[in-house]
Amino acid sequence: MADLGIETTQNVRINFQLASIGERISAILLDFLFFLGVYMLLLLVIALVGDGAVWILFLLVPLLFYSLLFEVFMNGQTPGKKIMKIKVATVDGSAPNFLNYLIRWMFRLVDISLTYGVCGILCIVMGQKGQRLGDILAKTTVIRTKRKVLFEDTILVDIPENYQQVFPESRNINEKDLPLFKKVIAQIESLEDPVEKLQFGLRARKNVMEKLEIQTEIKPLEFFKILITDYNYIHRNR
Incomplete structure (x- = not known):
């Protein structure tokens, strides 16, 4: 995967390595397994308590906002992205804000859900900055991270x-x-x-x-x- 050159506030160009398609797909699969595990545990608790039909519907809501909430509160990472050591970053080097995360989350429906990931993969392969449609509109991409430096x-x-x-x-x-x-x-x-x-x-x-x-x-x-x-x-x- 190519590098992404970002101009910092010091006008110095720093290169970051873009996350590969394989890493991004792996992160999505890990997130699915993580969410599924938590969800099954909650369903088990509800089954033991009884009368959980309403709660089951209520628990569907976090599924819709899963990636958005994690990326907002975990600095551009979901549990899957954290394990794969990748994160969301803006293409201009500024810190991503809520609007950036919201736009890319909204277009997951097109990039991933409705097209089974085909749209997202094609956009990433054909582009030069590792961006799916949601990333292009949000002016973000996904980069590899290094170990945390103290x-x-x-x-x-x-x-x-x-x-x-x-x-x-x-x-x-x-x-x-x-x-x-x-x-x-x-x-x-x-x-x-x-x-x-x-x-x-x-x-x-x-x-x-x-x-x-x-x-x-x-x-x-x-x-x-x-x-x-x-x-x-x-x-x-x-």
């Missing part, structure tokens, strides 16, 4: 003894910028083509330099590592 793992680094802050402008770094810097570093290190590595690094460095009003010729990889170290130095020496 906040400390994201921003904390060892500071060399007698370290001196390199950029005075580092005081303008926002805490939310640190995960982005880490992603840029990881992407630079992962690129094998020297030309592509250099071009990506220079673009990323240029955008961040403009925002922080920094002037430097330090190589991109070292530049972002220095920013992270500067940030830790400033905040540990307050």
